[in-house]
Amino acid sequence: MARVLYYAPRSPYARKVRIAIAEKNLLCExxxxxxxxxxxEFLKISPIGKVPVLVDEDGTTLWDSTLIMEYLDETYPQPSFYPSEPSQRLQCRLWEELADTLGDNIVALWLLPSQR
Ligand SMILES: N[C@@H](CCC(=O)N[C@@H](CS)C(=O)NCC(=O)O)C(=O)O
Known part of the structure; x- marks a missing residue:
């Protein structure tokens, strides 16, 4: 089956995953x-009702951009996104978490209201 990413154009979390998919040169609908x-059909595969959701070629289905990023990096390691050295990896994850937290605030203040 084809790999599918459920996304919204203005979602920063979906964009993060789209960049990783492009960098890893993966085919994806x-x-x-x-x-x-x-x-x-989206709510059936997304218990939290948020994008992004990835359905991989083998049917593996997961949500939350950070979990998707980790899954993609472990399953399709080239080129790798996260550093392999633990302290560098932690730094990268901390910055990612900070960006996601800022993203949560921006989405709450701006993106969702302007889409309604
Ligand atoms: N922690 C989630 C956040 C995802 C998220 O908040 N997505 C927003 C779009 S930017 C969404 O789908 N919101 C729909 C809703 O809250 O009903 C992630 O990193 O994927």
Whole structure:
């Protein structure tokens, strides 16, 4: 089956995953998803109702951009996104978490209201 990424164009979390997919040169269908009026088939695979959601070629389905990034890096290691050395990896994850937390605030203040 084809790999599919459920995304919204303005989602910074989906964009993070789209960049990793492009850098890793993976074939992937992009399924644009209306997060203000979520289709039932999307809610079936996304218990938290948020994009991004990745459905991999073997049917592996996962959500949350950070979990998707870790999964992609472990499953398709070239080129690698996270450093392998533990302290460098931790630094990278800390910056990613900081960016995601800032993203949460931006999404709450700006992106979602302007899409309604
Ligand atoms: N922690 C999640 C956050 C995902 C997220 O907040 N996505 C937003 C779009 S930017 C969403 O789908 N919101 C829909 C909703 O809250 O109903 C991740 O990193 O994937």
């Amino acid at each position: 992009l399924q644009q998803t209306d997060i203000t009026n979520k289709p039932p």
